[in-house]
Amino acid sequence: MPPEAMWMPPEAMWMPPEAMPMPSEALWWGGPPSGCPPALAARHVSVRFGGVQALHDVSLEVQAGQVTGLIGPNGAGKTTLFDVMTGLQRPDSGQVVLDGRDVTGLGPHRRARLGVGRTFQRLELFWSLSVADNVRVGAESSVQWWGWDSVRRSVRRFGANRAGDPGSLAFGAAAVNALLDRVGLTGFGDARTDALSTGSARRVELARALAIGPSVLLLDEPCSGLDDAESSALGDLLTDLARDGMAVLLVEHDMDLLMRVCDNVTVIDAGTVIGRGTATEVRDDSAVQAAYLGVAAGAARSGGGGR
């Protein structure tokens, strides 16, 4: 099924904020009207830090086989929403549903085992491990460390390489290398992680997230620090992953990339959803430009070339 054929009833395409239905009514248009339940969904999530309402009644669904974009100005609550969806932040109210199961009460490692992988806006690598070992920690996350396999591996450096399945005990050097190839880090296995450029480090994070064999992948600004060619390659990779059935949620500021890879985009500002639609629709909407792209973009568009 081509992605653009589903997802939204025509009347809910993009509408200005004042015409938007209230979020409680809006739930039904957040997803397809029938069939495939979302791979991961946040429902009516609110988070408050002290006096700041970081998220207010936010609902977001991520479909298997699609790349969903999430945009908004800095401080809009994108990373907080990621934290809520991956279990690092417990919401004050609302639910997180993974594959039809309420996972709101589960910690981050339980959700990861159920197939939620993520990367971080501020890099969170295992800085004292080599690049390959970073990926291996992810790949081996289902191994019991006291098991025989772990003992055998510590004696023979990389163990037997029987299969490429990230979940299997025999996940070995070749599979790690395959993942590094996939994110464009061929030959970087033995490199020191803390000596990498930001762009390369982001790709190590991506490889590590892929190594747990996720069904849902949440990427927090994966392209910052990447050059155009690398961004483009990453876009292709995300498209491939979605085609293989993965659900991808992407926070990114690069509109060109969003337009190329995203099946749909959700915009949040100041903790609330202010719009949803295809990337093109979102880009062309004046309210979104005002909230997100800012005055500069508006000025540029009106031909002033403000700065």
Add this chain to the structure above:
Amino acid sequence: MWNFLSYTLIGIVVGGGLAVSASGVVVTYSTTGVFNLAHGAVGMVAAFTMWELSYNPAHADLPVLVGIAIVLLVEAPLIGLLVEALFMRRLHGASTERVLMVTIGLLLVLLGVTQAVWGGQTSRVVTAFFPGTSVHVGPVGGGVSITGQQLLTLGVAAAVAAGLFALLRWLRIGMAMRAVVDDPELLAMAGARPVAVARAGWVLGCFLAALAGVLLASALTPLQPFQMSLLVVNGFAAAAFGRLRSLPLTFLGALLLGLLESYAVGYLPQWSFLQYAPEWLPMALLFVVLLVLPQDRLRAVGRPVVAVVPKVAGLRASLFGAAALVAASLAAGAVLSGTWLTTAEVGVVYGLVALSLVLLTGYAGQVSLAQLTFAGVGAYMMGRVAGGGSWLGVLAAVGVSAALGAVVAIPTLRLSGLYLALATLALAQVATFAFFVPEIDQKAPVTIHRLGLPGLPLDTDGRQEVLGAVAFALAGVLVLAMRRGTFGRRLVALSDSPVAYATVGLDVKLTRMGVFALSAGVAGLAGALRAQQVILNSSYFDLTTGLVLLLLLAIWGVRTVSGALLAGLSLAALDILSSHAGWAGQIPGLAVGAGIVLLGRAPNGVLGLRLDQAVARALRGRTPDGRERIAEAAARGGADAA
């Protein structure tokens, strides 16, 4: 009724003293981000200086007021400035563990200096201020007396509270001090100088430490360096009560602690484990406060300043090292005798304790100040099981210590960094005073037979030394094998980024509990071996010895097995050296001082030095990483230009 009032009054006075010292800890921590374990030692040095200036019967005395003025207005600020300039400034952005180690080192340096200057058997007496003056309330023969000293303590506490309030609220430097921890760079942009603020934090902290030392001197007379340095440990509980940041809560905590201590003296029954309740109750309270306090949630920490890690030895190298160690120990057992043999014998066993710290602190990044406590439990079990001194006892020592480690880990799982260090510090103190002192020191010594293998009794010191070395060699090979395996990778990963660890599907708490139990088991084994060597004594397992061992390990290299061996051997050697008179007695303090200066520069200690240089060379030169960096910088420059 009057009794109760007296205890209450004493409690309030004790609380006042604690408040002065604890507020110093909080001021330094909240302005510099450094929790100063040496805070009490600064107060101790102040008290000794005051004695030297005004109370030393050997030469003409300065008036007490002049002595105090010199101590508070000259010496304390000088110490603060020196500490900031020599040790702390380089540590900006360093890990919590490294900063803690440096303050431990500072504690030991101050202790060393004090012992070098004021060593010997002289009894140093400081009399109370305003002797003979007191205010009496209530009927004659009952009622409550308040001495001048007590009134002074209360007055000073109140003045400190008011002064700090005014400083932080109204003065420019005070406001900068509140702002600096949150964001030094932002503060710099706003026109204040973070270095000046940090300096002010150290000066004020040391001033308050000295003030507390001066106030408490007469209560602790004759002055003893160790006792005075660790007295402030109780103040840590008060500081923790204020979450290390809030001064009003710190004062309240100090007051509650003082009352608790005083009532404990007055009303607790005389059971053996309660006998030292005044010593360990505040520590138990610290433990509880840390557990109850709301903690920061698991949070992204971002990219560290440096994370250079020593290369991990392969199987062949570790087996070779183990064989070399055993061979050396056989030779040493045959050749050495007397003090030298004792050093080797004790050293390898301390090395085993240090090895347990390599697992816990070096790999998993968890600071434990209670590792010798687990060794003590192992030693105790060795004496109690199967008539004292049998292989069964060794098993029991390892098993019970490991189980205890797991049990201790459960409440402390949510703690990390500094809070974990403080909780284990509390644990070490409670274990010493509630268990080791009454159960080991004050009961008849238990006979512990020396182990033997079939046909090979291990009854001489030489053979004991070989036994310890073999145990270390085996444990070292195993630890290295583990480090190369799945579990080791996980420990390092957990230490680097708990939040990423959780998001790849690994259980942070379970792993922490596992490594805690494992390392406690290794420490228990060391305790069992130690029990064979000496008649047990609680001082072998106390907090100070543990701190020295941890610091030595940090100096040699906290992530290396060979560093553990060297740390153990140097601890044994320092023990013997420091009992020497003359220049040899000064070596420990100097060595440690040099060591902490080094720690400011080399996170991996002495053994990591060469590697650091090699890495620096590699980074400068021809690696793909270097090229990539340049390319990236060029790209960025290009973007800026466009």
